[in-house]
Amino acid sequence: MNNQNRVLRKLDILLITALTFIFLVFYLRGASVNQSVEVLVEGKTIMQIKAPGSYELRNGDKYLMKIVFDGYKVHVEDSNCPLKICEKTGSVKSGGTIICVPNRVLIKFKKSTNAGVDVMTW
Amino acid sequence: MRQKNSKNVLKFDKRLAFISLSLLTILLIIFLTSFFRATPSYHELNGFTLGTYCRIVVSSKKNSKVLAEIIFNELDRVYKKYNPNDPASVVSRINGSTDWIDVDEETFVLLDVSIRFSKITNGAFDPALGNLIQLWGFDKIAEKIPNRIPTLDEINRALQRSGVDKVELDHQRRRIRLLNGAKLDLGGIAKGYALDRAYQVAKEVDKDCTGFVEAGGDIRILGPKFGSRPWVIGVRDPRKPDTAISYLYLTSGAVATSGDYERYFELNGIRYHHILNPKTGFPAKGAISVTVVADNAVTADALSTAGFVMGQDWEFVVLEFPKFGGSVLLVEENGTIRKSSTMVVYEQPK
Numbered sequence: 001m002n003n004q005n006r007v008l009r010k011l012d013i014l015l016i017t018a019l020t021f022i023f024l025v026f027y028l029r030g031a032s033v034n035q036s037v038e039v040l041v042e043g044k045t046i047m048q049i050k051a052p053g054s055y056e057l058r059n060g061d062k063y064l065m066k067i068v069f070d071g072y073k074v075h076v077e078d079s080n081c082p083l084k085i086c087e088k089t090g091s092v093k094s095g096g097t098i099i100c101v102p103n104r105v106l107i108k109f110k111k112s113t114n115a116g117v118d119v120m121t122w
Numbered sequence: 123m124r125q126k127n128s129k130n131v132l133k134f135d136k137r138l139a140f141i142s143l144s145l146l147t148i149l150l151i152i153f154l155t156s157f158f159r160a161t162p163s164y165h166e167l168n169g170f171t172l173g174t175y176c177r178i179v180v181s182s183k184k185n186s187k188v189l190a191e192i193i194f195n196e197l198d199r200v201y202k203k204y205n206p207n208d209p210a211s212v213v214s215r216i217n218g219s220t221d222w223i224d225v226d227e228e229t230f231v232l233l234d235v236s237i238r239f240s241k242i243t244n245g246a247f248d249p250a251l252g253n254l255i256q257l258w259g260f261d262k263i264a265e266k267i268p269n270r271i272p273t274l275d276e277i278n279r280a281l282q283r284s285g286v287d288k289v290e291l292d293h294q295r296r297r298i299r300l301l302n303g304a305k306l307d308l309g310g311i312a313k314g315y316a317l318d319r320a321y322q323v324a325k326e327v328d329k330d331c332t333g334f335v336e337a338g339g340d341i342r343i344l345g346p347k348f349g350s351r352p353w354v355i356g357v358r359d360p361r362k363p364d365t366a367i368s369y370l371y372l373t374s375g376a377v378a379t380s381g382d383y384e385r386y387f388e389l390n391g392i393r394y395h396h397i398l399n400p401k402t403g404f405p406a407k408g409a410i411s412v413t414v415v416a417d418n419a420v421t422a423d424a425l426s427t428a429g430f431v432m433g434q435d436w437e438f439v440v441l442e443f444p445k446f447g448g449s450v451l452l453v454e455e456n457g458t459i460r461k462s463s464t465m466v467v468y469e470q471p472k
Contacts, residue, residue, distance in 0.1 A: 012137070012141055015141070015142070016141065016145055019142065019145055019146070019149075020145070020149070023149045039168075044175075046168060046170075046175050047166075047168045047177070051164070053163070053164070053166070055166050055168070056166070056167055056168070056187075057168060058167065058168055058169035058170075058194075059169070059170055060169055060170045060171065061169075061198075116354055117354050117355070117356040117366065117369065118179075118334070118347070118353045118354045118355065119177070119179075119334060119336050119341055119353065119354075119355055119356070120339065120355070120356045120357075120358050120366065121339050121340070121341055121355055121356070121357055121358065121370075121377045121378070121379045121413055122338075122339035122358035122379050122381060122383075122384075
């Protein structure tokens with residue numbers, strides 16, 4: 001009788017916990033993306049893309065290309081090179097690379113060793 | 123009994139439905155609030171100036187992309203103005219004269235600040251080492267460093283034509299004169315100055331803008347991440363480029379690092395790097411990396427250079443530099459890390 005009059009029973013608490021857990025799993029799934037893209041020009045890393053977005057790649061005053069990263073895949077949206085091979089490559093995911101020969105650009109995925117770091121001082 | 127049971131079931135169902143609906147409503151509100159919350163989106167611009175790779179990450183209510191370009195142009199303007207290898211630069215004009223040279227206010231203030239840093243660091247920071255830097259071959263950024271150690275005689279002759287004591291400033295007439303063929307090289311402070319200028323122009327355009335500007339590992343914070351959170355800055359391990367030896371959490375200010383791994387050559391197993399000791403004429407010894415956090419990038423840049431030069435006297439660096447406005451993290455040649463007590467403030471996530 002006492003049990004029945006309680007606002008919350010054990011079963012209710014269990015149900016609330018389960019629902020909350022399911023919600024959090026789906027809600028936080030988007031934040032668990034841990035992909036990192038490395039952009040190299042002439043063999044030197046000049047850009048680390050960690051967050052989804054559109055990034056302009058420049059070499060001094062010279063615009064090279066626009067790189068788009070969605071958190072899982074990366075592709076070149078626009079490039080100043082005449083061959084456009086990098087654009088034609090399309091989207092690549094972890095393990096794939098995009099190469100632009102005229103601009104000597106290599107775009108590849110990298111397993112981040114400094115997850116959560118925005119920038120390095122060196 | 124049956125009726126009672128069915129009533130109980132019905133009662134349970136109503137309560138269950140109420141609890142579930144309430145809970146789902148609360149969770150839905152949380153989800154929608156966070157989904158539609160006006161978090162700033164950052165525009166990133168990467169390019170080469172200041173003789174290095176620059177990264178601008180900025181968010182502005184006005185136009186982040188345009189603001190990033192304004193910042194980049196300002197960095198480039200400062201670089202062109204003070205690049206000793208550019209014949210059109212102010213520094214080249216000063217270096218090419220043995221007489222008094224009238225300079226603009228910006229240049230005069232930068233030179234005055236340089237000399238002040240030289241004084242407070244007992245000459246460890248020196249803006250007039252052009253001849254010495256040239257002798258070692260560390261002046262040309264785009265060219266291969268010559269694999270040659272200058273002779274003692276060459277170094278002594280270069281030292282005679284180097285040093286802040288050969289720089290004269292005329293505050294009355296805003297002019298400068300270099301004595302004994304000395305040459306300026308503002309490499310130890312110009313990057314910091316450019317970053318502070320980047321901050322100033324960014325705030326002129328949008329005082330509420332946030333983000334950071336990085337130039338070759340020196341960083342100037344424009345404002346907190348998403349308006350309230352600190353930017354996480356990894357301090358590079360001087361011997362393992364992919365790893366960090368510490369993490370700094372900054373919502374404002376600047377950080378700069380001087381290391382022996384940026385420009386160097388090795389001969390007979392000895393590393394000869396680009397940060398020269400103004401007293402000996404040889405690459406500075408004692409530290410392999412010095413990171414300084416300060417309110418502005420000029421202070422961080424100048425003190426990181428001076429701290430590196432004074433590496434053998436690390437106690438002075440970590441204890442005294444906070445009085446000049448810089449918190450220090452110094453890595454000795456044996457890998458031992460020395461820190462100012464004030465550094466702990468920046469190593470705590472806020």
